[in-house]
Amino acid sequence: MDSAHVFRLLPRDGVLEIVQSGAPEDLASARAFLDAIDRACADAGLTRLLFDNRATTPPAADVRAAIIDWVVARTSGQLGAWMMAIVLESEMLAVRLNMEAIANKSRHRAFGSTDEARAWLTRQRVR
Secondary structure, three states: OOOOOEEEEEEEOOEEEEEEEEOOOOHHHHHHHHHHHHHHHHHHOOOEEEEEEEEEOOOOHHHHHHHHHHHHHHHOHHHOOOEEEEEOOOHHHHHHHHHHHHHOOOOEEEEOOHHHHHHHHHHOOOO
């Protein structure tokens, strides 16, 4: 199984869709990935993101921590106007992510389908 990190950034109907497979191999590639998302959001004026992570693989612990910090920074606290919906293959992982989001008072949630994720993003009000 190829675990190279491949992603596409697709602005659609007020949402930036991030379709990805694999995982960033190290902190430098994770930062490049997150910087690309920041630039795409800034260029398109978007603060609602839909990650399709159904084909991703688990990243190294330090990469996972950096991604979580990036998500929490943008969906809670000072940069908290962003909203992120994350589509996952695993229901258990979705439950874990949702519990972390609630604990962090973060505006991101996990779902089992892109339809559910998009519906949640479009129902929510921007703060």
